[in-house]
Amino acid sequence: MPNIGVLAIQGDFLEHKQVLEQLDVKVPEIRLPGELDGIDGLIIPGGESTTIVQLIDIYGFRPVLADKVKSGMPVWGTCAGMIAIANNLTDKRPEPLHLMDIEVSRNAFGRQADSFEEDLDVEDIEGPPFHAVFIRAPVVNSMGEGVKTLAKLRDGRPVAVRQGAMLATSFHPELTTDYRIHDLFKRIVENSA
Ligand code: GLN
Secondary structure, eight states: OOBEEEEOSSSSHHHHHHHHHHTTOBOOEEOSGGGGGGOSEEEEOSSOHHHHHHHHHHHTHHHHHHHHHHTTOOEEEETHHHHHHEEEESSSSSOOOOOEEEEEETTTTTTTTSEEEEEEOOTTSOSSOEEEEEESOOEEEEEOTTOEEEEEOTTSOEEEEEETTEEEESSOGGGSSOOHHHHHHHHHHHHHO
């Protein structure tokens, strides 16, 4: 059974945990850097990226996460988690973790479209379009050559990307009953074990 941790310092980590448990994954809640040692992959959930990154630094996660990712640990960031793992942000805050070769804009949809839903064709998963829930969501502005777009909005902006064993999604698959992206991440973790 794979062991996929959820970073449990702020945000909707419990929803990710509930989905992964349905998929027969063991899901430790990670609150201290030393707890990263026992896991095969990590999810950084949605929430408030400035708070999440602030707590990451207070608890000393930053250098440990960088090491783990360098040695191949799969990481998936959803929404605020995508912001946290980016290389660059168009905003001044927070200072991202520089783990994935993407530049991200926070709150890219402004007030009018604070939250919305859209059906997306997602590469690397089978079946019908994925019903994606966006909440004060970021988008990917640009990405390096090693990053592949898995899904984009009708206007062409990327909202799901993959770089090797790393995933980032602007939307919240953990808030739906469609487990296909969690299952994709589980397979990434199994294949990199
Ligand atoms: N807008 C939030 C941020 O900038 C992210 C929102 C979310 O995770 N749903 O951190």
